Amino acid sequence: MTKPIVQTYRFATEEQWKKCLIAGADRQLLHNNKVVQPLAPYDPNATFFPSAGAYAPAITTSGEILWLDQAGNVCRLSPGDDIPETCSAPFTMPAGSRLVATGDLWTIGAARHSMQRYDSGTFTRLLTAELPSDTSVLDIARGLRGTVFTLLEHTSPSGSSHWEVQQIDSAGHRVNSIGLTGFSTATKLVYLPQSNRFILLTGEIHPRLCWFAAEGGAPVFAKLVGAIRPCFATTVLAADSRDRIFLAGSDGAFTGVVVLNADGEIIDSVPVDHGDLPITGIAARSETLALTGKRGLLRFGTATAVPGSAGDVGCTLVTPMLFSPDREGARGWLRMEVVGKFPQGSTLEIAIAASEDDEEELLDSFNSIAADQSLSVSRRIQTLLAIPDVWRAKTVFHGSAEQADHSEIPLSAPLFDIRQHYLWGYVSLSAAPDASLPSISEIRVIYPERGLMQELPAIFRRDASPNFLRSLVGVLEANTQQLDSRIAKMGGLLRPDTAPDSWLNFIARWLGIPWDDALGLEQKRCLLKHAADLARNRGTRSGLETLLRCLVPGSATRFRVTDATADFGFAVVGSSKCLGSALPAILGGATRWNSALDMHAVLGYTRLPCDGQIEDAAARFAGSIRIEIAGTAQERQLWEPWLRRLILEMVPVTAKVQLLWVPSSRLSSQDLDGTLSLEPEPWPHLGTDAITGLARLPEGRIRLSSCGPEINTRLS
Numbered sequence: 182m183t184k185p186i187v188q189t190y191r192f193a194t195e196e197q198w199k200k201c202l203i204a205g206a207d208r209q210l211l212h213n214n215k216v217v218q219p220l221a222p223y224d225p226n227a228t229f230f231p232s233a234g235a236y237a238p239a240i241t242t243s244g245e246i247l248w249l250d251q252a253g254n255v256c257r258l259s260p261g262d263d264i265p266e267t268c269s270a271p272f273t274m275p276a277g278s279r280l281v282a283t284g285d286l287w288t289i290g291a292a293r294h295s296m297q298r299y300d301s302g303t304f305t306r307l308l309t310a311e312l313p314s315d316t317s318v319l320d321i322a323r324g325l326r327g328t329v330f331t332l333l334e335h336t337s338p339s340g341s342s343h344w345e346v347q348q349i350d351s352a353g354h355r356v357n358s359i360g361l362t363g364f365s366t367a368t369k370l371v372y373l374p375q376s377n378r379f380i381l382l383t384g385e386i387h388p389r390l391c392w393f394a395a396e397g398g399a400p401v402f403a404k405l406v407g408a409i410r411p412c413f414a415t416t417v418l419a420a421d422s423r424d425r426i427f428l429a430g431s432d433g434a435f436t437g438v439v440v441l442n443a444d445g446e447i448i449d450s451v452p453v454d455h456g457d458l459p460i461t462g463i464a465a466r467s468e469t470l471a472l473t474g475k476r477g478l479l480r481f482g483t484a485t486a487v488p489g490s491a492g493d494v495g496c497t498l499v500t501p502m503l504f505s506p507d508r509e510g511a512r513g514w515l516r517m518e519v520v521g522k523f524p525q526g527s528t529l530e531i532a533i534a535a536s537e538d539d540e541e542e543l544l545d546s547f548n549s550i551a552a553d554q555s556l557s558v559s560r561r562i563q564t565l566l567a568i569p570d571v572w573r574a575k576t577v578f579h580g581s582a583e584q585a586d587h588s589e590i591p592l593s594a595p596l597f598d599i600r601q602h603y604l605w606g607y608v609s610l611s612a613a614p615d616a617s618l619p620s621i622s623e624i625r626v627i628y629p630e631r632g633l634m635q636e637l638p639a640i641f642r643r644d645a646s647p648n649f650l651r652s653l654v655g656v657l658e659a660n661t662q663q664l665d666s667r668i669a670k671m672g673g674l675l676r677p678d679t680a681p682d683s684w685l686n687f688i689a690r691w692l693g694i695p696w697d698d699a700l701g702l703e704q705k706r707c708l709l710k711h712a713a714d715l716a717r718n719r720g721t722r723s724g725l726e727t728l729l730r731c732l733v734p735g736s737a738t739r740f741r742v743t744d745a746t747a748d749f750g751f752a753v754v755g756s757s758k759c760l761g762s763a764l765p766a767i768l769g770g771a772t773r774w775n776s777a778l779d780m781h782a783v784l785g786y787t788r789l790p791c792d793g794q795i796e797d798a799a800a801r802f803a804g805s806i807r808i809e810i811a812g813t814a815q816e817r818q819l820w821e822p823w824l825r826r827l828i829l830e831m832v833p834v835t836a837k838v839q840l841l842w843v844p845s846s847r848l849s850s851q852d853l854d855g856t857l858s859l860e861p862e863p864w865p866h867l868g869t870d871a872i873t874g875l876a877r878l879p880e881g882r883i884r885l886s887s888c889g890p891e892i893n894t895r896l897s
Contacts, residue, residue, distance in 0.1 A: 188505075190628075193624075198211055201501060202551060202561055202565075203217060203496065204496060204498075204562055205446060205496035206220070206496040207423060208375045209375075209422065209423045210620075216621060217521075218496070218618055219448070219494045219619075220449070221468070223451050223482070224488060225452055225490045227481045228479070229478075230258060230477050230479075233252040235249070235473035235474060235476075235477050236249055236461035238462045238464040238478060244467075245257055246258040246469070249270055255274075255304055265478075270304065271299065281322065281323050281329055282464075283327045283328070283329065284327050285301050286299040286301050289318045290309060293318045294312050294314065294317070295318075296321070297310075298351070298353070308352070312333065316334065319344075322379075324372055330346050331349060332381070333345050333347055343362075344360075344361045346361060346379060359396065360398070363391065363400045363403075364383045364391060368382050368388075369381070369417075373424040373426075375423070376424050377394075378393060380426060382415070388405070389405055389406065390404050390445060392557070401554060402555055404445045409428075410435075411432065414430045415430035416459060419462075419464065421467075425442065425443075425465065426443070427440055431458070435450065435452065437460075438472065444557030453474070457474035458474060460474050470482075486617055487612050487613065487616050493613055496611075497559070497609045498621075498624075499551070499565060499605060500624070502603055502604075504604075514599045514626070516594065517596055517624070517625070518627070519593075519608060519621055520621070520623040520624070521589055521592075521622050523581075523592070524580045524617040526615060526617070527579070527616055527619035528578070529577070529619070530576070530577050530578075530607075531578075531592075532573065533572070534547075534604070535605075536571070537603070538603075543571065544603065547568070565607075572607070573599075578592045589622060596627075604626070606626060677706045677709035677710045694716065695831060697826070699823055704734065707730075708728075711727050711731055720831070720833050725806075732820070733810060738848070739848065740848075742806065743808075746799075746803050746804075746805070749765050750766055751766060751799060751802075753766075767802055805836075805839065806832060806839065808840050810840070810841070811845040811848050825838070
């Protein structure tokens with residue numbers, strides 16, 4: 182009987198994560214690193230930059246923080262600087278207005294009937310976009326691709342008002358108009374780029390935050406500010422590119438900034454000293470939060486560990502509906518694996534909901550709630566979790582100190598007792614104060630129920646068997662998955678491009694190729710990739726050149742191998758019956774000790790031949806190999822201890838090797854064959870790689886001619 186094929190639902194890429202409902206996660210990390218991680222809280226310890234009052238902060242694309250002060254100046258704080266620069270603000274820049282940084286700076290014009298764009302470097306006004314006289318600009322927000330959104334209030338002659346959002350490009354042209362309804366008065370506007378939604382703060386008796394779709398209309402959903410934090414009186418609203426929402430205000434016991442996620446759930450609190458009140462502006466980008474207040478600007482950065490003021494930090498996830506069909510007599514589910522980093526102080530919770538085909542009402546309820554765009558993602562997850570008699574007991578894992586190395590590990594929840602066809606998975610990730618943030622890189626849901634239990638004798642696989650045995654096997658199955666994963670990855674330990682550094686020396690000695698532990702990492706991997714060629718061509722010119730290409734890296738060839746007997750041969754004198762040799766060629770002759778006992782005999786060099794000795798004039802030329810290498814002085818110092826030994830391992834035993842270090846110009850020819858390069862004269866210096874005749878040291882002192890230095894103006 183053929184074994185059933187084990188299938189897996191996998192969530193690891195951005196497109197796969199988008200199929201899930203995810204609340205409270207850092208969307209930028211999800212996009213860049215494909216991992217699910219809670220939004221990092223801010224460090225409550227801020228850096229203070231005093232100024233004569235401060236308002237209208239903005240953070241440019243280059244990371245500069247700009248703000249205005251009460252003395253009519255613009256303050257600029259560049260990344261890495263501790264002292265801000267100050268210059269006079271343009272007289273056309275209204276005081277107290279919000280600054281929005283795109284490629285340039287946008288602000289609301291005088292009388293709130295226009296928009297103005299300034300150069301962010303020189304603060305020169307570039308344009309003014311006039312608006313209809315019956316409109317008033319209430320607020321502006323940063324848009325996409327250099328555009329800005331303006332919140333406009335239109336007042337009719339009868340006194341009634343309606344509101345719209347206009348999108349304006351960098352040239353001051355109106356790109357789009359979006360009508361908003363469902364409120365009586367408005368004060369602030371922000372735009373969430375990842376969710377593609379607007380958030381509006383109303384000016385009603387009980388202020389609300391209203392979420393609008395990109396098409397406008399009525400609010401998708403709304404929240405009372407007092408429901409987010411009781412008695413909280415907010416004065417400033419802002420947002421960043423990670424869809425975090427910032428509310429500044431006070432509720433009596435707390436004064437500072439409340440940070441919300443895209444669904445309006447509190448994820449962080451940043452306390453502010455009473456001496457900095459009132460908070461006049463907020464700007465956030467990447468990992469920087471800037472607040473302006475009475476005394477100046479406060480700059481906050483993200484915390485490496487969860488601060489106590491933030492409380493527990495976490496995110497939640499619900500998978501889409503998964504289906505396990507009957508397959509070759511096997512059905513059901515095996516286990517759910519969550520792969521990630523879980524440091525000490527973190528908690529992972531896994532819960533499962535299951536349903537069968539005949540439970541159509543439950544299936545429709547799950548799918549309709551998950552697709553309800555009128556609810557925030559976190560609200561949809563809470564509604565799904567509130568469905569009674571569906572979710573099973575949670576499997577809880579706690580991070581340990583063993584995760585201090587921040588390596589990824591898999592954690593599993595058994596599913597073998599679930600026989601239904603449909604399944605939903607819920608995952609919660611949280612970190613307590615003083616803990617590092619956990620993350621999830623992959624989720625795998627494996628089906629059907631095919632595991633170690635199927636390898637037991639049939640008597641133990643009967644339905645009447647005790648559940649204890651199946652649970653015990655499930656524990657063994659889950660605990661051995663790390664071993665299974667390690668076995669599955671063992672092939673990567675033998676691949677030159679994936680093997681760890683510590684394995685390279687072992688693999689090389691196992692293969693028996695020329696090797697030395699002092700080789701560089703790039704040289705080692707290159708030698709292993711060409712191990713087959715080195716073994717097959719050992720003792721040949723091809724094998725020697727392959728070795729040198731691995732040892733002497735670079736796009737251009739920096740070595741030359743010359744075997745005179747093979748490349749040139751011996752000179753042959755031509756005659757009328759045969760052609761002579763073409764030059765260059767080897768000119769051979771008798772050895773220097775082959776001489777007669779006469780007046781030309783030299784003591785110490787003259788030797789009488791022995792009986793039977795054959796005097797071969799070509800013997801001293803045969804098997805002689807010259808290798809020229811163009812390397813720097815540093816390379817020569819590093820390579821000389823082992824280079825000659827490795828070369829000798831690739832040539833025949835009878836060969837004689839001459840190793841020469843030469844300048845790169847020695848290897849170039851005058852032909853356009855890739856070796857000729859146009860280079861400036863070498864910089865003069867004293868060293869082992871200084872080139873005689875090309876590098877010239879300057880004279881000891883500067884001398885001026887009558888016409889002065891090398892300029893066109895004569896000295897008077």
